[in-house]
Amino acid sequence: MIRSRSPEVDWIAVDWGTTNLRVWIMGRTGQPVQTLCSKRGMGGLQRHEFEPALLELIGVHLPDDRVTQVICCGMVGARQGWEEVEYIATPCTVPNGNDAKLAATNDPRIKVLILPGLKQTDPADVMRGEETQIAGFLEENHGFNGIICLPGTHTKWVQVDGEKIAGFCTFMTGELFSLLSERSVLRHSISATGWSDENFTVALADALSDPESISAMLFCIRAQSLILDLNPEAARARLSGLLIGMEMAAMGPSLQGQAVAVVGAAGISGVYGAGLEALNLSPVVVNANDVTLHGLCAAHQKIRNSAQ
């Protein structure tokens, strides 16, 4: 009889984005026994490289005597991913395990399922991965009605009505921040870290009152640094305030009178929370570290129940 090296492994949860690959080895107690990650995101992989990239992380944990289920969400299901999984069109309920698609594999020890993303036709929008965060959030917040903000490189605002995703809207705010602070002329004036609440708050108000002038206010940061000695930490906070302020100016009218939850990592969620407070809203801020895993667990549970 072959003895499994990892008798505890029940199934494996995977969040596979453009730049990162995150894995939770799930034990029979329903808790992760190990968390792993690598930089082998979908963006750097050819189709035939996905299975090796995954096995590189999980291979040593796989039992030899049975097939372990691997449930993935994120860009791994994109056209350039491991296996293209068609988007589900909104309005819809959050995708569940039964919507997952089987990916082609060579290793007999794994069965890989990829969850679909969501699309919206008018205005055109897409997500891959955030739908699983939403599923995880709703697992913990049954009956939530309102707007979920998922801040990130591409921040999503998702309207949830009666357990359904009614629609969503994506802002490139995070990517604009990176491009401007690291690759534009502003990089000479902006520090990589550091912060100033005061500069953030003033910039937020500037952008809320005059959002169309952002592209001029951005250059103003450079000029303030050159002729008024604006310090690089203050400049960083000002850039953030301008970009978040523009996003709040756009979202503001849709948010009034609604429950708003910000689901994200601590730092960026705090910044979005401050932006929402400037609109006189009182968002609930939820740590996002767990919601992806909760969503993947919900998908796994659904698959298990369906199989029984």
Next chain:
Amino acid sequence: MIRSRSPEVDWIAVDWGTTNLRVWIMGRTGQPVQTLCSKRGMGGLQRHEFEPALLELIGVHLPDDRVTQVICCGMVGARQGWEEVEYIATPCTVPNGNDAKLAATNDPRIKVLILPGLKQTDPADVMRGEETQIAGFLEENHGFNGIICLPGTHTKWVQVDGEKIAGFCTFMTGELFSLLSERSVLRHSISATGWSDENFTVALADALSDPESISAMLFCIRAQSLILDLNPEAARARLSGLLIGMEMAAMGPSLQGQAVAVVGAAGISGVYGAGLEALNLSPVVVNANDVTLHGLCAAHQKIRNSAQ
């Protein structure tokens, strides 16, 4: 007696920006006898490398028997340039040759003068190089009152009243276009060339009516490409329309009732012209290839007259 190799050379005009070095060898007739350029812009040079970079281009043209005056404008006068030349504060007349500062040189054949840029304190703004374009434009358009638009990486809008520069405003529109089309997620959806007037016009109108939503409309380009097969040329025009539209939304109120001149290269000036027409304005579009040289010539004339 040493015979000059270039008896025709009178003086040398230089436009030295962040990325390019452009030189006109000026003959005794007042016309350039040769135009030269290199990629040795200020951005890539240490202080001690400016003189060699210039001599690499002009050395062979320099007479040996006398000192040739070299008049420069642009980022060469920045803090990280050859010699820092203090900004002149607006409101002011355009800088003239008497405001130029002597740069340290080793080669006895040249005397290098650098023209100052302009600064504005509130809102903070700066320019280096465009003031010389304005001087050139005003040489040809004495008594112009109104707004001069100088489109580029950092587009300048300059208010001219009674021969004075009253103030100006810089937009990062051009740099945003480059960053978004070449370095953001949109690069997968946008071609390097190509155009669609229709998509530009629609995007321009979208941005004019809802400028605060630009960062969402940007991601929409990506989604349209993924799920609605937006073609890459149309996407390129749409990106341009959104960014120019946001700029027009900001500038619109200041432009009404004013004469507006767009001074720039043909392609980009046409795009700004279309943007201004969407505001029901009728700008004069002026080819900018010559205005920098005209401005440098005016500076040279002023210096010559002062010396006599």
